[in-house]
Amino acid sequence: MLNTIHTQVKTAAQTLLAEAKLNRGDICVVGCSSSEIIGSRIGSNSSPEVANIVFSALMEVLSPAGVWLAAQCCEHLNRAIVIERSAVPGADIVNVVPQPKAGGSFGTAAYRGFLHPVVVEKIRADAGLDIGGTLIGMHLKEVAVPVRLPVKTVGEALLLAARTRPKFIGGVRAVYDEDLL
Numbered sequence: 442m443l444n445t446i447h448t449q450v451k452t453a454a455q456t457l458l459a460e461a462k463l464n465r466g467d468i469c470v471v472g473c474s475s476s477e478i479i480g481s482r483i484g485s486n487s488s489p490e491v492a493n494i495v496f497s498a499l500m501e502v503l504s505p506a507g508v509w510l511a512a513q514c515c516e517h518l519n520r521a522i523v524i525e526r527s528a529v530p531g532a533d534i535v536n537v538v539p540q541p542k543a544g545g546s547f548g549t550a551a552y553r554g555f556l557h558p559v560v561v562e563k564i565r566a567d568a569g570l571d572i573g574g575t576l577i578g579m580h581l582k583e584v585a586v587p588v589r590l591p592v593k594t595v596g597e598a599l600l601l602a603a604r605t606r607p608k609f610i611g612g613v614r615a616v617y618d619e620d621l622l
Contacts, residue, residue, distance in 0.1 A: 446595055456590050468528065473495050484545075496510075496512070512547055513575060514560070517545075521560050525559075567605055568602070569581055
């Protein structure tokens with residue numbers, strides 16, 4: 442099962458990286474319920490082992506591309522974000538260390554796996570993955586656009602993806618730009 446989860450996450454991240462046209466320095470927010478992945482209700486059966494597999498698979502894809510991973514904590518920490526310090530220079534850092542039952546296993550895995558982790562209350566990410574109904578929308582830039590992935594689940598958890606695009610402001614556009622939608 443762990444190999445399957447690793448493959449599903451890696452495929453999802455590779456697809457999102459390509460479809461969202463993420464560039465070096467962009468941020469990808471990921472919310473992950475390890476409970477949902479193993480078939481339990483969100484927040485009820487946290488699995489550090491599963492969270493570590495998800496974190497590892499994401500880093501294998503995002504790190505070589507120079508894309509920052511922003512790991513969303515659970516509701517107990519108000520969905521705060523664990524991220525590398527150098528990704529958020531000048532950000533207001535909060536004083537908390539995620540734990541499996543207070544921050545979630547995925548947030549904990551990120552905090553332990555990053556070289557210089559910090560936690561911030563908000564981020565404006567360029568794209569994201571929602572594994573198990575974790576509601577990452579609050580951390581995406583406006584305007585979020587769904588990305589259809591070849592992988593629909595990670596383990597038993599539903600998988601959704603989004604990228605962002607600039608807002609269309611004022612007037613009527615003379616040319617319809619399909620790349621922005």
